Amino acid sequence: MKPLTGWICSKLEYAILRCASLLVPREQRGEWLREWRAEMWHAREAMQIGPERTWRTEAGIFNFCGGAANDAFTLRRLAWEAADAHPGFHGSAAECLLVLSLLFGVSYSLSRVLPGVRAESHPTLYKVNPNLIMIQNAFASDDSLATIPLDKYRSWKSWRQRYFDGFAFYRIAKETAATGVTGTRRWKVAHASLNLFWILGLPIRFSTMTGDDTGRTPGVILGEGVWRKDFGGDPHIVGRMVRVGNRSSRVIGVAPAGTWRLPGDVDVWLLEPDAENRGVGFVIAHLTSLGETLMSSTRVEITDSTSDDAQEELCGVSFAARTKGPWGFYKFTMLLALLALPAITSVSLGENNFCSYMPSWSNRLCRWIFLIAKVGLLLPSVYYLSLDVAYWHTMTYSIRAQYVQLIVSFVMGLFGLRWVLLDQRNRCPVCLRRVTHPAQVGLAGRTFLAWNGTELMCAGGHTLLHVPALPTSWFETQRWLYLDTSWKFLFASSSAG
Amino acid sequence: MVQGAKLSHTAALILQAINAGFVYGFSIMEMTGLPSGTVYPAMRRLERDDLIRSQWERQSIADAEQRPARKYYRLTANGKATLETSRKRYPLLERLIPSEEVKQV
Numbered sequence: 001m002k003p004l005t006g007w008i009c010s011k012l013e014y015a016i017l018r019c020a021s022l023l024v025p026r027e028q029r030g031e032w033l034r035e036w037r038a039e040m041w042h043a044r045e046a047m048q049i050g051p052e053r054t055w056r057t058e059a060g061i062f063n064f065c066g067g068a069a070n071d072a073f074t075l076r077r078l079a080w081e082a083a084d085a086h087p088g089f090h091g092s093a094a095e096c097l098l099v100l101s102l103l104f105g106v107s108y109s110l111s112r113v114l115p116g117v118r119a120e121s122h123p124t125l126y127k128v129n130p131n132l133i134m135i136q137n138a139f140a141s142d143d144s145l146a147t148i149p150l151d152k153y154r155s156w157k158s159w160r161q162r163y164f165d166g167f168a169f170y171r172i173a174k175e176t177a178a179t180g181v182t183g184t185r186r187w188k189v190a191h192a193s194l195n196l197f198w199i200l201g202l203p204i205r206f207s208t209m210t211g212d213d214t215g216r217t218p219g220v221i222l223g224e225g226v227w228r229k230d231f232g233g234d235p236h237i238v239g240r241m242v243r244v245g246n247r248s249s250r251v252i253g254v255a256p257a258g259t260w261r262l263p264g265d266v267d268v269w270l271l272e273p274d275a276e277n278r279g280v281g282f283v284i285a286h287l288t289s290l291g292e293t294l295m296s297s298t299r300v301e302i303t304d305s306t307s308d309d310a311q312e313e314l315c316g317v318s319f320a321a322r323t324k325g326p327w328g329f330y331k332f333t334m335l336l337a338l339l340a341l342p343a344i345t346s347v348s349l350g351e352n353n354f355c356s357y358m359p360s361w362s363n364r365l366c367r368w369i370f371l372i373a374k375v376g377l378l379l380p381s382v383y384y385l386s387l388d389v390a391y392w393h394t395m396t397y398s399i400r401a402q403y404v405q406l407i408v409s410f411v412m413g414l415f416g417l418r419w420v421l422l423d424q425r426n427r428c429p430v431c432l433r434r435v436t437h438p439a440q441v442g443l444a445g446r447t448f449l450a451w452n453g454t455e456l457m458c459a460g461g462h463t464l465l466h467v468p469a470l471p472t473s474w475f476e477t478q479r480w481l482y483l484d485t486s487w488k489f490l491f492a493s494s495s496a497g
Numbered sequence: 498m499v500q501g502a503k504l505s506h507t508a509a510l511i512l513q514a515i516n517a518g519f520v521y522g523f524s525i526m527e528m529t530g531l532p533s534g535t536v537y538p539a540m541r542r543l544e545r546d547d548l549i550r551s552q553w554e555r556q557s558i559a560d561a562e563q564r565p566a567r568k569y570y571r572l573t574a575n576g577k578a579t580l581e582t583s584r585k586r587y588p589l590l591e592r593l594i595p596s597e598e599v600k601q602v
Contacts, residue, residue: 035537038522038565045564046523064523067533074538 006053009061013040020474023072025079032075091459093370093432096423100377107384116401117384119258126322126495128200131287133295133316134262135302143317144263146171148283151191152304154274156283163291168192168199169274171281172264178243179230183473187226187267189244191281194218194271199286201344204258206238208254219252220244221269227254244270257395261323262303265398285316300475324392329353329402330409337413345418346477350425353480359429370432374420382412426465428458429480435465444469451475461487507531508548509583510541512572513590515549516580520569526593540570548576 016126017040021033040061047060058368089095111117119382137147151167176428177187183206196205204221222231231237249270260266263282287295289370294300295316302314341347349371358364361442386409390401453468453475464481471477504512514525526536530545549570559566572580584590 034535035522035568038567042521042566042567043523046527064533065536067526070532070534071537074534075541078538343523 004232006058007056009053013065014212016062020065020069020072022096023069023076025075027489028075031429032071036071040064040068057355064078091434091436093427097370097373097377100374100381104377104381104384107109107381107388110388111384114388114391116389116394119395120167120387121402122258127201128261128319129199129286130318131292132200133285133287133300134319135283135285135314135316138301138313138315146263146280146282149280150274152275153281153487155281156285156304160224161288161440163294164285164286165288166195166199168196168284169277170196170262170264170269171277171279172266173279175245177245180240180242184267185226185230187244188265190264190266191277191279192269192271193277196271196284197221199284200262203256204253205256206235208238218249218272220249221252221262221271222254222490223267223269224254224257226267244268262320274422300317326383326387326402326405326464330386332404333386333410334379334382337410337417340414341417343422345412345421347421348477350478351429351480352477353482357482359482367427367429367432370422370427371420374423375417378416378420379413381497382416383410393426425458425478428460428463428465429459430482431460433460435459435463441466442469448472499508504579504583506587507535508539509544509580509587509590510534510593511543512548512580512583513594515570516572516577517594519594520571521567522570525570543576545581547573547589548571548579580588 014037017033017036020036024032027456044061044063048054109122134143135148136143136145140147148169150169151173151378153167156164157167168174170190172188172190174186175189175190177185179185205224209243222237227233227237231240234240237251238253241248242251243249252271255269262284298318298320300316302316304312359367375387386405389408390405394401422432428435435458437457437459439455440452441455442450444452446452452467452470453466453473455464457463458465461483463483465478466475466481467478468475508527510531511525514528517528519525519528522533522540524538525531525540526533529536531539540549540551544551550573551568553568553571554566554568
């Protein structure tokens with residue numbers, strides 16, 4: 001064996017011993033590492049024939065090091081068993097709250113790091129002007145379908161309206177764009193009326209226009225994704241000419257990521273006069289005070305009289321659902337989870353006992369505080385974890401991310417609350433430690449003759465918990481048996497509680 | 498541990514090896530054929546139960562021989578008594594590791 005190979009083997013062997021020692025309880029670590037090293041030297045002496053190192057010797061030494069790792073695992077297992085035998089922190093209420101706090105800490109930290117979550121959590125993103133509705137064909141199956149022809153929008157706009165004092169239109173098309181920086185691109189372009197951003201009240205970055213200009217000047221508003229990807233996030237982008245389709249337009253600003261909540265995934269908005277637009281699109285209308293009174297619900301029916309006296313059924317859809325934000329969805333899913341909870345577990349806290357003995361009021365208060373603390377740590381963890389999962393790969397708002405958030409927060413909320421109740425039912429009412437050592441009692445075949453179920457005990461020696469295998473009329477739910485001081489001698493660590 | 502308490506075969510084998518003069522971990526492994534992951538934790542338990550006692554050799558001796566100091570094990574009075582009891586329970590112990598063999602080396 002070459003000297004360099006031998007040197008590498010030695011380093012590896014010491015590294016294995018060092019790693020193995022990390023598994024050994026801290027107070028014994030130094031002693032064990034010293035003994036392993038000494039023994040390894042003697043093992044090498046015994047195995048090595050002659051002054052030269054051989055692969056056979058090194059294999060034997062590696063085998064010895066593997067044994068050291070086994071020693072460490074054995075010691076770690078014994079330490080865990082010892083911890084179980086002498087309950088202290090393990091299974092206690094403090095451990096439970098610590099784990100939940102860690103979960104909350106991790107989920108919150110992730111939400112601060114993930115750009116998608118940070119963008120979505122910004123409250124200004126989903127603020128649009130009030131009193132807006134989107135007008136659609138009443139028979140459209142999906143509000144993401146464009147249903148209003150441009151001519152109809154023009155005619156509404158030209159007539160004096162009682163319920164609306166402003167309209168905006170947009171349609172989405174894929175166009176080839178020449179940026180002058182990265183060549184040609186295919187963008188999803190929203191061909192919009194000049195007043196679209198003004199009527200919605202959406203912010204535009206780098207724009208030097210006043211509110212009135214925003215509704216009058218034609219130009220291109222870039223989405224933040226396009227601005228970063230195709231223009232390198234250039235802060236002096238305003239004024240640059242880009243070619244979208246067959247026409248050149250001037251960039252007038254950048255729409256911050258996550259602000260666009262209307263139907264359609266859009267890369268850029270081409271604001272152009274209505275005369276240059278065409279096709280079928282979406283119409284946003286601003287309500288007058290009279291319209292606001294009559295159309296306060298999330299969906300209202302609108303009848304449009306056409307020029308030949310025929311009537312067309314339309315509907316006005318509120319923006320409330322689209323501008324809800326993650327907090328709104330979270331509240332909705334938590335409400336659903338609370339309603340669904342009784343379907344998957346009993347909502348009882350299982351505090352029945354065999355006699356009239358009641359724990360002291362301070363014990364009962366502690367039990368309630370513990371329950372509230374668990375729920376208080378679980379709910380924000382669910383909120384942040386659902387956001388972390390939904391926006392893990394997504395930088396901005398998307399319908400898909402919202403669905404993911406809905407599903408994740410519902411599932412985690414439902415099963416999290418179920419766990420909270422199950423955990424609470426399995427904690428000693430006196431010391432809040434989880435009851436352990438389950439023992440099957442009785443025979444299932446004799447359910448109607450005698451009690452059968454599971455008995456668990458508090459390691460602190462305070463209580464026994466009897467859980468029936470099959471609820472019967474005389475033993476429907478779990479019951480606690482409070483142990484008096486005459487039982488203390490059986491529990492070596494009763495003071496641990 | 499109560500004198501004469503029952504030992505597992507592995508623990509009895511280790512006691513027998515130490516009694517026979519195999520007084521450090523690696524030699525016990527070689528003699529008994531038990532793996533490292535078994536021998537060292539077992540010796541710690543025997544030491545905890547006061548059946549064996551360990552002692553690091555003096556560093557000066559190890560330095561003189563240019564090697565690391567090693568940890569030696571020996572039986573306590575309790576350990577000797579327990580080994581006697583175990584020999585009755587496991588009659589093959591002495592055949593597996595005869596005490597005379599070491600004394601002849």
